[in-house]
Amino acid sequence: MFSKIAIIGVGLLGGSVGLAVRRTWSACRVVGIGRNATTLETAKQIGAVHEFSLSITDGTAGCELIVVCTPVGSIAEHVILAAEGAKPQAKHTAQTVSPIITDVGSTKQWICETLEKRFPLANNCRFLGGHPIAGSEKNGVAAASETLFNNRAVVLTPTASTFPETTKALRRFWESLGANVICLNAEEHDRLLARTSHLPHAVSAALAKISDYKIYGELCGSGFQSVSRLAAGSPEIWLDIFLSNRDALLSSLNDFDQSCRQLRNALENNDASAILQFLNDARKNVSPL
Amino acid sequence: MFSKIAIIGVGLLGGSVGLAVRRTWSACRVVGIGRNATTLETAKQIGAVHEFSLSITDGTAGCELIVVCTPVGSIAEHVILAAEGAKPQAKHTAQTVSPIITDVGSTKQWICETLEKRFPLANNCRFLGGHPIAGSEKNGVAAASETLFNNRAVVLTPTASTFPETTKALRRFWESLGANVICLNAEEHDRLLARTSHLPHAVSAALAKISDYKIYGELCGSGFQSVSRLAAGSPEIWLDIFLSNRDALLSSLNDFDQSCRQLRNALENNDASAILQFLNDARKNVSPL
Numbered sequence: 001m002f003s004k005i006a007i008i009g010v011g012l013l014g015g016s017v018g019l020a021v022r023r024t025w026s027a028c029r030v031v032g033i034g035r036n037a038t039t040l041e042t043a044k045q046i047g048a049v050h051e052f053s054l055s056i057t058d059g060t061a062g063c064e065l066i067v068v069c070t071p072v073g074s075i076a077e078h079v080i081l082a083a084e085g086a087k088p089q090a091k092h093t094a095q096t097v098s099p100i101i102t103d104v105g106s107t108k109q110w111i112c113e114t115l116e117k118r119f120p121l122a123n124n125c126r127f128l129g130g131h132p133i134a135g136s137e138k139n140g141v142a143a144a145s146e147t148l149f150n151n152r153a154v155v156l157t158p159t160a161s162t163f164p165e166t167t168k169a170l171r172r173f174w175e176s177l178g179a180n181v182i183c184l185n186a187e188e189h190d191r192l193l194a195r196t197s198h199l200p201h202a203v204s205a206a207l208a209k210i211s212d213y214k215i216y217g218e219l220c221g222s223g224f225q226s227v228s229r230l231a232a233g234s235p236e237i238w239l240d241i242f243l244s245n246r247d248a249l250l251s252s253l254n255d256f257d258q259s260c261r262q263l264r265n266a267l268e269n270n271d272a273s274a275i276l277q278f279l280n281d282a283r284k285n286v287s288p289l
Numbered sequence: 290m291f292s293k294i295a296i297i298g299v300g301l302l303g304g305s306v307g308l309a310v311r312r313t314w315s316a317c318r319v320v321g322i323g324r325n326a327t328t329l330e331t332a333k334q335i336g337a338v339h340e341f342s343l344s345i346t347d348g349t350a351g352c353e354l355i356v357v358c359t360p361v362g363s364i365a366e367h368v369i370l371a372a373e374g375a376k377p378q379a380k381h382t383a384q385t386v387s388p389i390i391t392d393v394g395s396t397k398q399w400i401c402e403t404l405e406k407r408f409p410l411a412n413n414c415r416f417l418g419g420h421p422i423a424g425s426e427k428n429g430v431a432a433a434s435e436t437l438f439n440n441r442a443v444v445l446t447p448t449a450s451t452f453p454e455t456t457k458a459l460r461r462f463w464e465s466l467g468a469n470v471i472c473l474n475a476e477e478h479d480r481l482l483a484r485t486s487h488l489p490h491a492v493s494a495a496l497a498k499i500s501d502y503k504i505y506g507e508l509c510g511s512g513f514q515s516v517s518r519l520a521a522g523s524p525e526i527w528l529d530i531f532l533s534n535r536d537a538l539l540s541s542l543n544d545f546d547q548s549c550r551q552l553r554n555a556l557e558n559n560d561a562s563a564i565l566q567f568l569n570d571a572r573k574n575v576s577p578l
Contacts, residue, residue: 133510153507200516205571206548218442227489235568259495279524282494
């Protein structure tokens, strides 16, 4: 499918892309790119990459697919650098294929709009935004897994300037790694993800903020841990996500505030039937266990 | 330790008590008591009880320990009925021991105060409130596990009228099932559990209330599931818990509202350093993964 791909940022997601690619496409050469040689050495040792580079422009040379897995705030810049480096090194049998660049960023509108303004990218590269709905509160390549994308959704966000064959190629790529591909426009993606991902993270952090585990300790059961564990995620990564999807997140937080207020009112009024109705409505909305 | 015990309400917790007792004290006879013969038959088949009864006063006859595992709103009434049934049937070698009645209710102040007003209980029974910090969003005896209490805290809430030997006996009992016993007064228990258990449940329900899984479907990742899954718990059980710990829960919800407001303000002001500080503070408070 691709004979050589580069992964920029080899953490949980980037490392998992590398492991899944190598399991699925054993002939494909995988280059890891990052700032930290120790991390990249670990990625090589666990088999996520064949080789690595500390330079985006060096590492992407000759790559047909480049997956940018850095934090949301750095992605646009890294895509531009990757395009500059992605000089074709070998001719394909039929034709020279334009390198494809994609990303795994949790927000899409800001990234896609920033990059559209920079089109065309160097070396005839084609960018298409992506977002696998897969992850963990764990960070780093040590937590990477070749099955991370199995049966998970990957959203692609084509725009009016996206070539259909780019979408088709990336769809095939993610499906080959076990994922289900969904196409959405970037704004719609961000509005939906504010509700399904960024709001739960904010709620988890807001709970953790007022709950010192060292004080409450053994009285924290599995319920507390389940709600608060997201707050263990990287603050820097989530800062980028929150800032780049601020309006949609604020709107979701507002809806959530109304929901909390409804429950508080029912409690303040000692209104058993309203509380029961609230809990029943909530239960109906929960994903099948 | 006890030659015969009764469990009133053989669901997740009651069934787990039965399984753990039978694993630990093979000579102890376990009687299950409930309203539903089919459920009790299941409990017998999975080995949680030796026999069962549909009557509290019949089933508790001759029992030295009675563990009430019904919803919070029914516990006080079931303790009183259990005491009436708990007539000693056989003499111990040294002396006739007063039967002990305990419970596993998630709130303690209302139950303990209600029962103190009814002391002394029939047949010289002694009541001491208990609460294992163990559970799941799963319900029913089919989810019961003999290891549910392993390394989990069990809170006992002795009052001025509790006999020290009752506390000692129940401490030994729960420790023999693998738990760590903590003694707190009932009010303190309820205030702390509002924060560590009832607030997370309310937050989970408030999120689920506005998040229809059928609409958001595949875009709900593991973070969403982690925060919202508590809302799958039984609405009836949680209604009782919320109503019996209303003031402490409202106070916790108020603290949580302030925490959300702080994050919203930082977002509204586009204040990156305040958001980062918030996320870092939250992360520090989270239990070790």
